[in-house]
Amino acid sequence: MKISSDFYGKYENKDIKEYTLTNTQGVSISAIPFGAVLTKIVTPDKRGNRAAITLNVDNIEDMINYRPFYGAVIGRTAGRIAQGKFQLSGRTVHVDTNEGGNQLHGGPQGLDTQLWAIETEVEADGSAGRLIFRYNSPAGENGFPGNMEIKVTYTLTETNDWIIDYSASTDARTPFNPTHHVYFNLTGDVSQSVLNHELKLNSQQFAPLTQDNLPTGKLENTEGTPFDFSEAKSVGEAVLSAHPQIKPLNGLDHPFVIKKNGKNKVDGSLYDPMSGREVQFQTDRDSVVIFTHNEAINDFSIEGRPVRQYAGITLETQQLPDALNQPGFGNIVLEPGETYQSRTIYSFGLR
Numbered sequence: 001m002k003i004s005s006d007f008y009g010k011y012e013n014k015d016i017k018e019y020t021l022t023n024t025q026g027v028s029i030s031a032i033p034f035g036a037v038l039t040k041i042v043t044p045d046k047r048g049n050r051a052a053i054t055l056n057v058d059n060i061e062d063m064i065n066y067r068p069f070y071g072a073v074i075g076r077t078a079g080r081i082a083q084g085k086f087q088l089s090g091r092t093v094h095v096d097t098n099e100g101g102n103q104l105h106g107g108p109q110g111l112d113t114q115l116w117a118i119e120t121e122v123e124a125d126g127s128a129g130r131l132i133f134r135y136n137s138p139a140g141e142n143g144f145p146g147n148m149e150i151k152v153t154y155t156l157t158e159t160n161d162w163i164i165d166y167s168a169s170t171d172a173r174t175p176f177n178p179t180h181h182v183y184f185n186l187t188g189d190v191s192q193s194v195l196n197h198e199l200k201l202n203s204q205q206f207a208p209l210t211q212d213n214l215p216t217g218k219l220e221n222t223e224g225t226p227f228d229f230s231e232a233k234s235v236g237e238a239v240l241s242a243h244p245q246i247k248p249l250n251g252l253d254h255p256f257v258i259k260k261n262g263k264n265k266v267d268g269s270l271y272d273p274m275s276g277r278e279v280q281f282q283t284d285r286d287s288v289v290i291f292t293h294n295e296a297i298n299d300f301s302i303e304g305r306p307v308r309q310y311a312g313i314t315l316e317t318q319q320l321p322d323a324l325n326q327p328g329f330g331n332i333v334l335e336p337g338e339t340y341q342s343r344t345i346y347s348f349g350l351r
């Protein structure tokens with residue numbers, strides 16, 4: 001395991017470095033302290049050709065100006081909070097809104113817009129390397145109560161696992177439901193779409209959305225619908241369907257409830273038959289939001305090329321979005337004295 005660092009860009013007059021962990025299998029992950037943004041994952045395909053398998057902007061300016069969330073840590077709460085409000089300890093909390101009167105992905109100054117402290121570490125036996133990010137989010141930031149200490153660790157192992165560990169504490173009751181917004185494109189070429197990727201999910205229920213992309217609060221069975229990924233099938237088969245939950249969005253942007261099948265079991269996988277690359281994931285969270293990058297983007301380019309529709313797909317593990325306002329979606333409130341802890345593992349392989 002090797003760690004290297006290089007100049008990436010400037011933020012508020014500070015030099016921002018990009019840190020890269022590279023294992024002896026030719027897999028590497030890179031990230032920067034701004035937003036704890038994962039700037040690249042490189043893996044070999046079945047012919048041994050290494051290429052980036054994630055969707056990432058080219059520079060910090062595009063991250064700041066357009067905030068596409070590519071590769072960023074999302075929080076304090078992932079997804080949307082309806083009307084930017086919720087009940088907590090018997091009162092209504094109003095948080096800062098940033099999308100049509102709702103709060104999206106932690107608000108206008110979400111965790112993806114903050115400068116994190118970074119430390120690096122390599123296991124003495126070389127079996128793993130770590131990028132450790134820390135950020136203290138003050139009470140009132142984006143309208144949330146509680147001073148929070150947040151730590152996110154990216155570990156790359158010699159067995160090709162990328163492990164994301166989140167831990168956090170607060171000095172006042174506050175919601176916390178972070179996720180990671182990595183987009184995968186396993187072709188290694190972002191000018192290709194992900195529609196031929198095969199997705200498998202250990203899920204039998206999804207959360208339908210309102211017109212504002214908020215969960216309606218219901219959970220529906222996937223069986224017999226395009227949302228059924230219990231057997232691997234192409235992303236395109238779902239995305240291009242005429243289903244009333246899919247057609248208006250031009251694709252998927254839906255939470256899937258993960259059916260728990262014990263510890264250390266795979267919760268889902270994404271496979272690209274052309275390159276042979278596969279990503280399997282496992283998580284201790286209850287759901288995964290699958291977003292298929294349903295629009296082309298003209299605001300910025302990647303390596304000089306426009307960003308096409310379906311350029312990537314997310315596997316955003318989290319508790320169900322808008323849980324604060326949806327009875328039955330679970331409790332995401334962190335108590336003072338408690339330590340929040342969660343883990344998601346993405347494992348890279350070939351078939």
Ligand code: G6D
Nearest residue numbers: 068069213253289291314
């Ligand atoms: C998330 O669910 C949301 C999308 O609606 C949003 O557009 C994207 O992040 C940036 O996955």
